[in-house]
Amino acid sequence: MSQKGYILGVFLLGPFSLSVILKFSKKQIGIQWEELLDASPMLSNGLEPEASDARNMICETKKKRDGIWTVWSSGQLGNQLGQYAALYALAKLNDHEAYIEQGTHNWLAPIFKISLPVLHRDTAGKIPWRNFRIHDWMSEEYYHIDEKYLRLTGYPSSWTFYHHIREEIIWEITFHDFIKAETNKHLELIKGTRKNVTFIGVHVHRGDYVQIMPKVWKGVLGDKTYLEKAMDYFRTKYQEPVFVVASNGMAWCMESINASTGDIYFSGDEVESSPWKDFALLAHSDHSIMTIGTFGLWANYLVGWETIYFTNFTLPDSNF
Numbered sequence: 087m088s089q090k091g092y093i094l095g096v097f098l099l100g101p102f103s104l105s106v107i108l109k110f111s112k113k114q115i116g117i118q119w120e121e122l123l124d125a126s127p128m129l130s131n132g133l134e135p136e137a138s139d140a141r142n143m144i145c146e147t148k149k150k151r152d153g154i155w156t157v158w159s160s161g162q163l164g165n166q167l168g169q170y171a172a173l174y175a176l177a178k179l180n181d182h183e184a185y186i187e188q189g190t191h192n193w194l195a196p197i198f199k200i201s202l203p204v205l206h207r208d209t210a211g212k213i214p215w216r217n218f219r220i221h222d223w224m225s226e227e228y229y230h231i232d233e234k235y236l237r238l239t240g241y242p243s244s245w246t247f248y249h250h251i252r253e254e255i256i257w258e259i260t261f262h263d264f265i266k267a268e269t270n271k272h273l274e275l276i277k278g279t280r281k282n283v284t285f286i287g288v289h290v291h292r293g294d295y296v297q298i299m300p301k302v303w304k305g306v307l308g309d310k311t312y313l314e315k316a317m318d319y320f321r322t323k324y325q326e327p328v329f330v331v332a333s334n335g336m337a338w339c340m341e342s343i344n345a346s347t348g349d350i351y352f353s354g355d356e357v358e359s360s361p362w363k364d365f366a367l368l369a370h371s372d373h374s375i376m377t378i379g380t381f382g383l384w385a386n387y388l389v390g391w392e393t394i395y396f397t398n399f400t401l402p403d404s405n406f
């Protein structure tokens with residue numbers, strides 16, 4: 087069933103996840119790209135003419151193989167991001183051109199400056215696709231897929247597909263400027279009169295997971311004790327932490343998280359169909375605490391520094 091992959095993506099965080107994940111700073115990556123962009127006019131200004139010629143030659147000889155690859159668009163934001171990133175990475179590895187479906191574009195393009203071209207629906211309908219169901223982790227065989235018109239299906243989300251090109255993936259899922267501006271404004275408001283704030287994004291996945299997770303997938307939801315413990319970790323580490331809590335079960339969060347400490351901000355209106363505000367807030371935080379699910383996974387993948395996850399995220403009788 088389709089949700090299986092969705093869950094697998096989450097559990098693949100396992101190798102990372104025992105307690106703390108250190109990550110590249112998004113800001114650092116941004117600077118590297120700016121430096122690259124700054125450098126290129128110098129090349130074409132004649133300082134390094136050979137380099138410029140060489141670059142043109144590379145463009146000519148680096149022609150892709152025939153055919154088109156795409157990915158089946160399904161699920162919500164977290165899954166869409168996983169599909170996009172897996173397509174991007176696998177097509178690149180196999181030297182094929184990647185196009186996205188209209189559905190993928192509709193989810194991602196309003197939020198991110200994605201670059202893969204969109205297939206027109208009429209065209210998409212005429213291409214003799216071969217559906218190719220991928221399981222949710224990278225395998226040796228995916229380095230050599232011999233298909234001209236391939237459509238990936240499934241719910242890939244695992245970092246194992248794309249972590250080797252992390253900077254490119256993060257570049258692909260850069261927020262639009264107006265979202266950055268709005269989010270920074272929002273964070274300023276949350277900051278209030280505090281002087282030395284450290285923002286911690288907290289994603290609490292509830293909703294249908296409350297039933298499905300323990301009963302069907304034998305996974306564990308982050309509970310109250312876990313969240314308190316994770317927040318206390320940051321409270322001892324930073325002078326003025328502020329926890330920005332996003333959830334599709336805000337009532338539970340408000341009941342379960344002790345906000346008398348004055349450092350908790352509950353965000354969002356639980357409208358899952360337009361989740362970009364919550365997603366952007368989480369992704370613009372300095373550090374993060376996550377529970378289960380691809381939404382939190384992706385927000386965390388974009389966050390600068392530390393991510394907290396819990397041990398024993400499956401029940402003993404889980405298949406995962």
Ligand SMILES: *[C@@H]1O[C@H](CO)[C@@H](O)[C@H](O)[C@H]1NC(C)=O
Nearest residue numbers: 282283284323324325326327
């Ligand atoms: C701000 O807080 C951090 C820890 O959260 C601390 O290392 C730093 O010295 C503080 N800066 C100032 C100006 O108080």
Ligand SMILES: *[C@@H]1O[C@H](CO)[C@@H](O)[C@H](O)[C@H]1NC(C)=O
Nearest residue numbers: 341342343344345346347348
């Ligand atoms: C919430 O935290 C405060 C301390 O910040 C504590 O005094 C209070 O007992 C806590 N409330 C609950 C319900 O745990």
Ligand SMILES: *[C@@H]1O[C@H](CO)[C@@H](O)[C@H](O)[C@H]1NC(C)=O
Nearest residue numbers: 104396397398399400401402
């Ligand atoms: C995780 O599960 C293992 C095996 O059941 C157990 O030995 C260990 O104490 C658990 N760790 C935590 C932090 O609960």
